[in-house]
C-alpha cells in the first residue's frame with residue numbers, strides 16, 4: 001500500500017511530467033516567482049541572509065524579481081555554509097514544511113557540510129528520482145543495488161526502496177568502504193537488474209570483472225552519480241557489461257540537480273527544484289558550449305536557504321535538446337574526482353572517510369589526498385596555521401584507522417588547492433597505475 005507521502009510524491013512526479021515540456025521562458029517565470037518567495041523568507045527569518053538580501057528585497061515590488069536583479073545578489077560558498085552554522089537556519093519555517101532533519105555530506109575527503117532538509121525537500125527529491133525512473137523506462141519491480149556510504153544498521157541496508165511506486169522491488173545497499181573485489185562478490189550474489197554508484201567505483205568493478213572473467217548476469221543499466229563521468233569511462237562500462245550507463249548530477253546538500261535525457265547524453269537541469277547558473281570568470285552567464293562555475297539556488301529549502309551557492313563544480317552549457325523538453329541543458333559536469341586507493345597487496349578501495357571526526361582535529365579549510373606510490377600518501381592542507389605536533393599525530397592515527405594500512409603520510413601546506421587542467425577538483429588522486 002502506498003503511504004500518503006508516496007501518493008504525494010507520485011502526484012508531484014505527474015506534475016513534473018507536464019512542466020518539463022514548458023517553454024524555457026515559462027519555466028524561468030515560475031522559478032523567479034518561487035525564488036522571490038524564498039528570498040523574502042530568507043531576508044526576514046535567516047540571520048546569514050538578512051544583511052545580504054535586505055537592501056534588494058526592501059526595494060523589490062511584489063512579483064518584481066528579474067534575472068538581472070537576481071544576478072546582483074552575492075554568491076555564497078561552501079566555506080560560508082561551514083562558517084555560518086546556525087545563522088543559516090530559518091527561525092520561522094512555514095508550517096507546511098514539516099519537521100526539519102539534518103542532511104550531512106559524507107563523501108571521501110574534504111570538510112563536510114550540514115544543512116536541514118524538510119518534508120518539502122523530501123517530496124521534491126522523491127519526485128525527481130521518480131522522473132529519472134520514468135524517463136529511462138526502468139522496471140521498478142526489479143532489484144536495485146546502491147554502492148555508497150553505508151552507515152546504517154544491517155537491517156536498514158536491506159529494507160530500502162528505490163521509488164515511491166507501489167510494488168517497487170528491493171534495493172540493497174553495498175558498503176562502498178569494502179574493497180573492490182569484496183563489492184564485486186556481493187554484486188554477483190545479489191545479481192541486480194539496476195545498479196547505482198560512482199563512476200570510478202564502476203570502472204574499478206568493470207576492470208576486476210574483466211580480470212576474473214565473470215560479470216553480473218541480470219544487470220541492465222547502471223546509474224552513475226557523484227563524480228564526473230568521462231565519455232571513455234561510460235563506453236568501457238557499457239561495452240564490458242553490455243549495459244546502458246545513465247548519468248545523474250546530484251549533491252547531498254542540494255538533491256538532484258540534473259538527470260540524463262532519455263533521448264541523448266544531455267543532462268537536463270531539474271528546474272522545478274533548482275535554479276542553476278553557469279557563470280564565466282566575470283560572473284556573466286555562459287553561452288552554449290562554454291564552461292563555467294556552477295551556482296545553485298535551491299528553490300524549496302526554506303529551512304536552510306541556499307541562494308546563489310557556488311558548489312565548486314564546473315559545467316558546460318548545452319543548446320536546447322533534441323527531445324523538445326524546455327529544461328535547460330548541461331552537456332558535461334566536471335565535479336569531484338576520486339580515484340580508488342590502491343593497497344600494497346593490490347586491493348583497491350574507494351577512499352572513503354567515514355564520519356570519523358577528521359574535521360574536529362584542526363581548523364581545516366580544504367584538503368586533498370594524493371597517492372604517490374602504494375606506500376606513500378601526500379596530504380595537502382589549506383589552513384589558517386600549520387598543525388601542531390599533537391594534531392599531526394591525530395591526523396596520522398586517523399588515516400591509519402580509516403584506511404586500515406600504515407601508509408606513509410607527507411603533510412604539505414597550500415594557500416589554495418588547484419584544480420586539474422580539465423576543471424575537476426581531485427579530492428583523492430592516485431598516481432599508482
Ligand SMILES: [Zn+2]
Nearest residue numbers: 261321323325
Ligand atoms: Zn532532452
